[in-house]
Amino acid sequence: MAIRTEPVTVNLGPQHPSTHGVFRLRVTFDGEVVLDVEPVFGYLHRGTEKLAEERTYVQVVTLTDRLDYVSAMTNNLAYVRAVEKLAGIEVPERAKYLRVISSELQRIASHLIATGFLLQELGAFATPLMYCFRERERILELFEMLCGARITVSYMRPGGVLQDAPEDFWPALDELVKAMPQYIEELEGLITSNEIVLARTKDVGVLTAEKAINASVTGPMLRATGVQWDLRKADPHEVYDRVEFDVPIGAIGDTYDRYLVRVQEMRQSLRIIEQCVKQIPKGDIRSRTAYFIRPPVGDAYGAVESPKGELGFYLVSDGGIAPYRCKIRSPSFINLTVLRDLLAGWKMADLIIIFGSTDIVLGEVDR
Amino acid sequence: MEGQAVKAGFDFLGIYGFFDGLMPESLDWLAFLVAGFILAFAIINALVVSTAVYTWFERRALGKFQSRLGPNRWGPFGLLQPIADVVKFMSKEDTVPDGADRQVFTLAPIVFVATGFLVFALIPLGSNDWLSRLNIGLVFIIAVTSVNTLAIFMAGWSSRNKYAMFGAMRGVAMLISYEVPMALAIAAVALASQSLSTYTVVTNQEVPFMLVMPLAFFIFVAAASAEMSRTPFDLIESESELGSGYHTEYSGMKFALFQLAEFMAPIIVSCIVATLFLSGWRGWGPIPGQVWFILKALVVLCALLWFRATWPRLRVDQIMEFAWKGLFPLSLLNLFAVATEIQLLRDPVTGALTDSDMWAMAAINWAITGIVFLAVSRMFARKQLQRPLPKPSPLANMGAEAE
Amino acid sequence: MYGAGMAKGLLVTMKNFVKPDRMFTVQYPDRKVSPTELAKMSGVGVFTFMRKNPKTAFKAMTGQMTVPARLKQHPRFRGEEFTWYEQRCTGCASCAKYCPLGIIRIVTSPSGEQVQEGQKYHLDVFDIDIGRCMFCGLCVEACPYDALHMGSGFEEGKYRRKDLVVTVDRLKSQPKHPSTWFRPQIQGKEGYHPHGEKDVTWQEAGRHEQPSRKHQEEKWAKR
Ligand code: SF4
Numbered sequence: 001m002a003i004r005t006e007p008v009t010v011n012l013g014p015q016h017p018s019t020h021g022v023f024r025l026r027v028t029f030d031g032e033v034v035l036d037v038e039p040v041f042g043y044l045h046r047g048t049e050k051l052a053e054e055r056t057y058v059q060v061v062t063l064t065d066r067l068d069y070v071s072a073m074t075n076n077l078a079y080v081r082a083v084e085k086l087a088g089i090e091v092p093e094r095a096k097y098l099r100v101i102s103s104e105l106q107r108i109a110s111h112l113i114a115t116g117f118l119l120q121e122l123g124a125f126a127t128p129l130m131y132c133f134r135e136r137e138r139i140l141e142l143f144e145m146l147c148g149a150r151i152t153v154s155y156m157r158p159g160g161v162l163q164d165a166p167e168d169f170w171p172a173l174d175e176l177v178k179a180m181p182q183y184i185e186e187l188e189g190l191i192t193s194n195e196i197v198l199a200r201t202k203d204v205g206v207l208t209a210e211k212a213i214n215a216s217v218t219g220p221m222l223r224a225t226g227v228q229w230d231l232r233k234a235d236p237h238e239v240y241d242r243v244e245f246d247v248p249i250g251a252i253g254d255t256y257d258r259y260l261v262r263v264q265e266m267r268q269s270l271r272i273i274e275q276c277v278k279q280i281p282k283g284d285i286r287s288r289t290a291y292f293i294r295p296p297v298g299d300a301y302g303a304v305e306s307p308k309g310e311l312g313f314y315l316v317s318d319g320g321i322a323p324y325r326c327k328i329r330s331p332s333f334i335n336l337t338v339l340r341d342l343l344a345g346w347k348m349a350d351l352i353i354i355f356g357s358t359d360i361v362l363g364e365v366d367r
Numbered sequence: 368m369e370g371q372a373v374k375a376g377f378d379f380l381g382i383y384g385f386f387d388g389l390m391p392e393s394l395d396w397l398a399f400l401v402a403g404f405i406l407a408f409a410i411i412n413a414l415v416v417s418t419a420v421y422t423w424f425e426r427r428a429l430g431k432f433q434s435r436l437g438p439n440r441w442g443p444f445g446l447l448q449p450i451a452d453v454v455k456f457m458s459k460e461d462t463v464p465d466g467a468d469r470q471v472f473t474l475a476p477i478v479f480v481a482t483g484f485l486v487f488a489l490i491p492l493g494s495n496d497w498l499s500r501l502n503i504g505l506v507f508i509i510a511v512t513s514v515n516t517l518a519i520f521m522a523g524w525s526s527r528n529k530y531a532m533f534g535a536m537r538g539v540a541m542l543i544s545y546e547v548p549m550a551l552a553i554a555a556v557a558l559a560s561q562s563l564s565t566y567t568v569v570t571n572q573e574v575p576f577m578l579v580m581p582l583a584f585f586i587f588v589a590a591a592s593a594e595m596s597r598t599p600f601d602l603i604e605s606e607s608e609l610g611s612g613y614h615t616e617y618s619g620m621k622f623a624l625f626q627l628a629e630f631m632a633p634i635i636v637s638c639i640v641a642t643l644f645l646s647g648w649r650g651w652g653p654i655p656g657q658v659w660f661i662l663k664a665l666v667v668l669c670a671l672l673w674f675r676a677t678w679p680r681l682r683v684d685q686i687m688e689f690a691w692k693g694l695f696p697l698s699l700l701n702l703f704a705v706a707t708e709i710q711l712l713r714d715p716v717t718g719a720l721t722d723s724d725m726w727a728m729a730a731i732n733w734a735i736t737g738i739v740f741l742a743v744s745r746m747f748a749r750k751q752l753q754r755p756l757p758k759p760s761p762l763a764n765m766g767a768e769a770e
Numbered sequence: 771m772y773g774a775g776m777a778k779g780l781l782v783t784m785k786n787f788v789k790p791d792r793m794f795t796v797q798y799p800d801r802k803v804s805p806t807e808l809a810k811m812s813g814v815g816v817f818t819f820m821r822k823n824p825k826t827a828f829k830a831m832t833g834q835m836t837v838p839a840r841l842k843q844h845p846r847f848r849g850e851e852f853t854w855y856e857q858r859c860t861g862c863a864s865c866a867k868y869c870p871l872g873i874i875r876i877v878t879s880p881s882g883e884q885v886q887e888g889q890k891y892h893l894d895v896f897d898i899d900i901g902r903c904m905f906c907g908l909c910v911e912a913c914p915y916d917a918l919h920m921g922s923g924f925e926e927g928k929y930r931r932k933d934l935v936v937t938v939d940r941l942k943s944q945p946k947h948p949s950t951w952f953r954p955q956i957q958g959k960e961g962y963h964p965h966g967e968k969d970v971t972w973q974e975a976g977r978h979e980q981p982s983r984k985h986q987e988e989k990w991a992k993r
């Protein structure tokens with residue numbers, strides 16, 4: 001006997017506990033199985049690109065904080081790199097190291113959030129999330145020491161960083177670097193070999209390497225598919241060519257791989273920080289630039305490996321004090337484009353965790 | 368049971384007898400009614416108050432597990448928090464969504480709560496504090512707990528919300544599936560205790576049944592935590608997927624009733640577990656039975672809380688698989704084993720089981736459990752824990768470039 | 771062994787349960803204290819304390835005793851207020867020009883005094899609309915005379931939007947506890963913390979107190 005069924009269309013979001021902000025997915029379900037997904041976004045659109053055209057080059061730094069609000073440091077870095085390329089500004093050595101240290105700290109913080117929320121979406125009753133936040137809190141405290149704010153840091157400036165680290169920063173950093181592997185271990189003990197997690201995430205939401213490259217997916221999502229692509233190695237900016245680190249990759253590109261890659265990247269980040277602390281020279285932290293930078297007419301593209309993938313700023317200058325055009329290549333937005341392929345055919349519960357494992361931040365998607 | 372001497376304790380007959388003595392013969396029915404009301408009042412209030420305390424306890428303990436504090440502002444150690452919650456719930460607007468089925472929508476929380484109260488009436492708290500002397504107690508428990516399936520479906524169906532509908536459909540599928548292993552586990556208990564009454568189950572439980580049949584205990588706890596939809600089986604209201612499942616549309620006091628039932632469920636389940644598997648009020652030394660009972664229930668409660676704080680949730684198909692492919696065969700095996708052992712060990716004339724018989728059963732059952740768990744874990748471990756080693760994709764050209 | 775991972779997870783949570791030393795909840799504006807802590811605060815032994823103040827000790831034991839708590843905060847913290855030195859400000863309005871949101875409003879009239887490097891103006895209006903401010907600190911960074919500093923407070927909740935505007939009167943009258951953010955001269959001061967009692971005077975807040983002739987030439991003449 002065949003029972004007549006019909007597909008259901010459900011609006012997942014914009015108010016939904018696991019859409020990472022205000023995001024809407026129009027999902028067509030056949031029972032529990034996803035037939036079709038249509039992402040709808042733009043709820044968090046603040047016109048960053050347009051606003052940037054009305055700000056001076058330094059003022060735009062404050063806008064970049066609000067793009068991917070869980071990794072403001074790397075946003076700053078990507079933007080100031082673009083400006084430096086455009087205007088040909090030199091960066092002192094110490095500033096480069098400070099930039100790398102802060103953006104690697106930010107990478108750990110961002111990956112902690114990604115892991116915590118993935119587990120939250122798996123249904124662990126907030127425990128891993130709380131542990132992740134606990135560790136992240138310590139990183140944010142370091143940021144407060146560096147630049148007086150925890151989230152919207154505005155730490156970097158074209159030509160260096162805003163100010164040197166205070167004396168109490170270094171012991172605190174050492175302490176964190178020493179303690180962090182233990183915390184990551186603890187987190188892994190809770191998650192990595194947990195059979196429920198394995199059953200839920202293994203072989204779920206597989207993204208193949210070809211598809212990922214065709215859609216120009218970057219970041220941990222790409223590396224989980226086995227493609228060893230990392231801007232820090234491929235186009236070493238700042239001092240990444242002077243430190244040793246590995247680029248962890250995944251085996252098959254499923255949700256579990258994405259989680260594993262993130263956890264291993266946290267370890268590598270710690271390694272980078274450790275080496276940077278050893279290598280950092282004394283000296284200036286900011287080269288002298290004019291308050292109102294007037295780059296020559298031209299354009300430049302500056303990109304860094306942000307925790308979510310390749311974050312790039314394309315700036316066009318008409319010789320004025322503000323960019324003529326500012327285009328942001330945000331990794332979250334581009335990683336979203338494979339969502340339909342990833343989700344079709346999986347169950348509703350998988351939809352949530354696959355979406356969670358792509359680790360998007362809506363501030364960056366909508367811009 | 369009727370033959371037993373009726374003590375004027377705090378049970379139905381005691382109260383009934385007291386009022387019967389006060390009233391003339393013709394008002395017998397009134398005494399009956401008054402006694403019933405008093406008992407109902409006592410049960411409901413005891414349960415509601417203990418649920419209120421439990422919500423506080425759960426939140427504090429979860430906080431500790433998650434290395435935060437939990438509520439600590441209202442009253443000593445935050446103990447008045449439940450009261451604040453209730454005040455908040457009461458002051459909320461009681462909304463009914465447009466196009467909802469009003470009657471069913473209103474009825475659903477009431478049905479949901481009522482079943483919990485009904486079950487609690489059967490639980491013997493001490494050797495003579497038992498509120499209802501039903502001789503088919505175990506059957507009653509199975510029957511009444513399955514009513515909450517109906518309540519969940521009512522709530523989900525009537526609120527005209529797709530999330531609620533999803534939750535309700537999941538709920539119906541899951542709860543009905545888990546009823547089967549649960550009933551089979553209880554059947555094993557009934558066999559071993561040779562009774563269907565909760566009171567006799569405890570009196571016949573010289574050795575805690577948890578030791579006698581660990582498999583049944585495991586099945587029961589797993590099935591019960593699915594029945595009350597707690598992690599890892601909380602997919603009915605899986606917050607990250609469905610908002611809050613079947614009670615998405617509820618607010619105000621109706622929502623409070625759902626919350627009440629939800630928090631009541633662990634208390635009831637741990638009471639049932641204490642009764643069926645941990646030999647109820649029995650204990651040693653001069654400590655009264657009630658204290659033993661509460662202690663045992665608390666231990667179960669804490670363990671459930673611990674699981675909740677640690678584990679994520681399973682997917683819907685995995686949960687159904689676990690019920691039908693895992694727990695169901697296991698419970699059949701357990702029932703078969705227990706029945707065979709009883710047939711072999713019991714006294715052929717009286718049919719009674721002695722303590723030593725029980726211990727023999729325990730030994731055999733533990734062996735069976737060990738073998739089963741080893742076999743199952745072997746089977747799964749090979750399949751699940753293996754992963755291919757990551758190897759760089761040929762599409763990657765980063766290494767070449769860097770050189 | 772299947773199930774070992776789940777057991778490991780249970781151990782991790784249990785470890786955090788029995789050893790809550792990494793509890794990260796911050797209680798604010800006051801926190802609950804135990805009798806031991808109270809005794810330590812008043813500098814006597816627990817039992818002496820209990821004997822002397824049985825009432826307080828009882829209250830603390832039942833978890834009802836609170837003491838005011840201030841959040842741990844780095845001196846560099848960019849707070850939701852500003853510290854401004856009338857004596858240092860020349861009314862150049864660099865801060866207003868540099869603010870990305872344009873929320874600083876300055877109206878000046880010449881006062882004719884010669885202070886430091888610039889012509890001193892009288893500040894009639896100096897409004898910062900912190901209802902729209904994002905505390906990026908660019909204004910502070912821009913101020914050439916170190917007149918404007920970030921503050922360290924954050925309790926600026928108000929009932930009306932217009933109360934959120936920090937006016938010149940408020941800036942003049944409020945205690946001067948500037949944040950050390952982007953102000954190395956204050957950060958270098960021994961043990962300074964904005965939460966402390968001591969005000970920072972306008973002389974101390976400046977980077978270049980008495981500019982020498984040479985310095986001025988270096989700074990201005992070469993341009
Ligand atoms: S802190 Fe930033 S937004 Fe606020 S007044 Fe200063 S420059 Fe403007």
Ligand code: SF4
Binds near residue numbers: 858860861912914916
């Ligand atoms: S505060 Fe500083 S920048 Fe603003 S007007 Fe005064 S001197 Fe100029």
